[in-house]
Amino acid sequence: MSSRLEPDTRVAARYTAAEMMTIAAARALPDRGTCLVGIGLPGTAALLARRVHAPELVLVYESGAIGAKPGYLPLSIGDGILAETADTVVGLVEIFNYWVQPGRIDVGFLGAGQVDRYANINTTIIGSSYAQPRVRLPGAGGAPEIAASCGEVIVVARQTRERFVERLDFVTSVGHGSGRETRRQLGLRGRGPTAVITDLGVLEPDASTGELVLTHAHPGIAVGEVQAATGWELRVAAALERTLPPTEEEVRVLRELEAARPGGGAR
């Protein structure tokens, strides 16, 4: 991968809001850490991170692949490329009981159907009735225990008022519950969400209250725009920063990944 030897750090001339989100999410991943890659957007960002700045990042998938090094973006977390390139492949009892539950994974990387101000996540239903939902979402998958037990959690989701809501229709995975004390009271061992990365900016939990605060606005995005896309009164950090715009390299690698995705580029 010559891209790693000669990074092109010029600011990209053109990029979309969705690309900015994926790139910001990739940057949040540490080199050399272990990352449990959730379904959807996190998969793209994790692979981008490995290609651009975090070649030693260990990718773990709930399908049982530990240390997968896929050369392209798989359509699903059970694609053969993940098993073929993994350091080891384990069964589903083992991945959750031996690897996720004891806190062996540094970062849990999750998507979300709905997010609230304490970074709690809903991926179960939209609507007021569980039995008769307006929209039935796929459900929990591995997310509740990933959110509970990984060292920290990074959430990546497009930001709209429909998604960033005052009150979740269903609490599938616990972030900071109803405030900073919740995780300790519930016996959740990981630190919980440390960042929610969207197409508009980055939200981080306040150190004392656990409430999400806008800490970074992406280039060209006004604070009012982010607040308008949030279903609660979003607080803004005193020292609000601008996200660094994508580099030419980040955009090029991301587009290469998307173009080579099997299944005709489903998203």
Added chain:
Amino acid sequence: MRFPNIPRMTRRPVEIAPLAEAVAALVRTGDTIALEGFTHLIPFAAGHEIIRSGRRDLTLVRMTPDIVYDQMIGMGCCRRLVFSWGGNPGVGSLHRLRDAVEHGWPNPIELEEHSHAGMANRYAAGASGLPFAVLRGYAGGDLAAHTTSIREIECPFTGEVLSAVSALELDVAVIHAQQADTVGNVQLWGFVGIQKEAVLSARRVLVTVEEVVGTIEPRPGAVVLPSWTIDYVSVVPNGAHPSYSDGYTQRDNDFYVAWDAISRDRDAFRSWMEDNVLSA
């Protein structure tokens, strides 16, 4: 007290038989059955045979119901779904599942819903012949309020409050594997998912395989199921399609993407099933 699940201990030889015969012998209307496979080795051909066999009123168990359960639900086979993630991986919704839950078409279905960790542990309890398993999970979320199969339990040693999940009891487990030998021992490799636990949680077991080989050569990381844990083996090459069998076939990603449009519309779905499953 009764064990939640009495492991099968038949010592009679495995029947190596055509799929239709195996399904007719093992699956009954009203059964609780699991067709397991986590993206890989999904027993699609067996699911289609169950649809053709007319078995109904099934409790369908699976961690990741995907297209084959969407098809079984849309064809009216399912009364109750026990699961932890129901979507089309990388593509989106399962539209037949959604239609059943949101609109009761073709019939309303009950849901019993867990996280993956909870389901995996319920299978492990079933395979172990225990009434429940323990995990650190569910705390603070809403899932536990919607099922009787999750309860709080206090650790007798430390006092920590943990979650207990009840064992899964299956009438039938159905899996797809790469190989059986001539006496019915089975080997599967790649992503092995929860298949071993599903087989050992079930009273009756059907395995479809890519091929029968003279002697099984052990593979690293493989699961080998001795013949006496299995009732029927059916040889069905490409029997996981559009899923795949590591070493034999490739995942048909284009089909997973195409299923989104086929399954959105009730008539398009019915007509696809008529052409590709019922008259196949």
